[in-house]
Amino acid sequence: MEAVEAPQTVQAPQLTETVQAAQGGETPPAVEGAQAAEAVEAAPAPERRRGADTRALTQVLFGELKELQPGTPEHNRVRGALIEANLPLVRYAAARFRSRNEPMEDVVQVGTIGLINAIDRFDPERGVQFPTFAMPTVIGEIKRYFRDNVRTVHVPRRLHELWVQVNSATEDLTTAFGRTPTTAEIAERLRIGEDEVLSCIEAGRSYHATSLEAAQEGDGLPGLLDRLGYEDPALDGVEHRDLVRHLLVQLPEREQRILLLRYYSNLTQSQISAELGVSQMHVSRLLARSFQRLRSANRIEA
Missing domain, CATH: 1.10.10.10 (Winged helix-like DNA-binding domain superfamily/Winged helix DNA-binding domain)
Incomplete structure (x- = not known):
């Protein structure tokens, strides 16, 4: 891209055009760690080109950001361009949490906060690619959001951490068996009791408290309030x-x-x-x- 190969000083209009060209669409960015090379090789040529353009643009913008005084209008413009250029990274990370039944817009917004924190802390001289550095920060921010703000029913930390392992084991066994694994198979895989697996599955569903007056799915089914027991006066x-x-x-x-x-x-x-x-x-x-x-x-x- 011509914008990436531009001189050291990039003006605000050029930044916007360069960011839009670099993003090119909803393409998942390079993933972190050892998976990065495999993801790049497996992606189609246009997607690899867009990912390479985004990384090149990010490198140029970080070079510009380092020379600017924090708080100045030019610094803020370059920083905003970095955020916009790397939003596909946030959307890719947020896609991992689609099963949480939380609005994806909210998850992306929280992940963007992690992206901003990663941009403010990133040091290009350390020789680490920015997506590799930013991905743990973005995912950590999203996980913290689910842990502290989404759950109305809080579960013990150990049970929550074990639920993550149960969820991962379920996905692996589903891929291996071609079907949903049984509770016994998951318990054997993790070397825990079946009761613990069932408790973890129940904890994984405990994100929101259901209203007692909420309508139930299906016709003719009584609500939760109608199914509650009552105090029998004959108990005394x-x-x-x-x-x-x-x-x-x-x-x-x-x-x-x-x-x-x-x-x-x-x-x-x-x-x-x-x-x-x-x-x-x-x-x-x-x-x-x-x-x-x-x-x-x-x-x-x-």
Whole structure:
């Protein structure tokens, strides 16, 4: 490109035209590390040319940026041109997170912050290609965004890190088997328990809390709020009945019968006296004595 081979000073209009020509489209930039050479060789000739043009432009712009005073209008223009020229790098990194169900525009915006930080810290004299230097910073910024701002349901760090391994193992096994691997196969691959794999998969879905009033997919399906349980008022009676049963067995048989007739059969003291063949006064005394014994044996009041 003529713009890349231009003299040392590149004016603002030339920067814009050069950036647009260098980008050329939505072409993934060179990837980091040892994959860079393979990606360049595998790409079609036009894409390799565009990637080479972008790298050449980036090198020229960093040379310009080094000679300019930070904060000056010219410095800001060159810095902005560097950001614009390397936006395909951000879009390529953001594409790795498409499965997170987060708007891609937001992910790209966060990745651009990482790109800006990488531009401000990059030293061309270290002999490292800028994409190799910038990619970890961009991806780190995106991961930090997902970790700190996206999740409304936070999971333990160990479980989150293990989920990354489970996700990677799932992709590898899917490629190897030509199908989705089972939980047992993933657990065997990572040498962990199946319960841990299931917990990791569940943690991977815990990015957003679902509203209880949210409509459910499908016709006729009740919402979450409609499927929630309710507090059974009879639950309190379970403990009370167990306590009464425990206390009643400690009473003499006749007193047990009197209490059952009085409070379970709803008989009056006169009817109980006629049933047992004793006086009403005697029934009253037996009831009072039974209550006293029950109170003294009541472990809750004690």
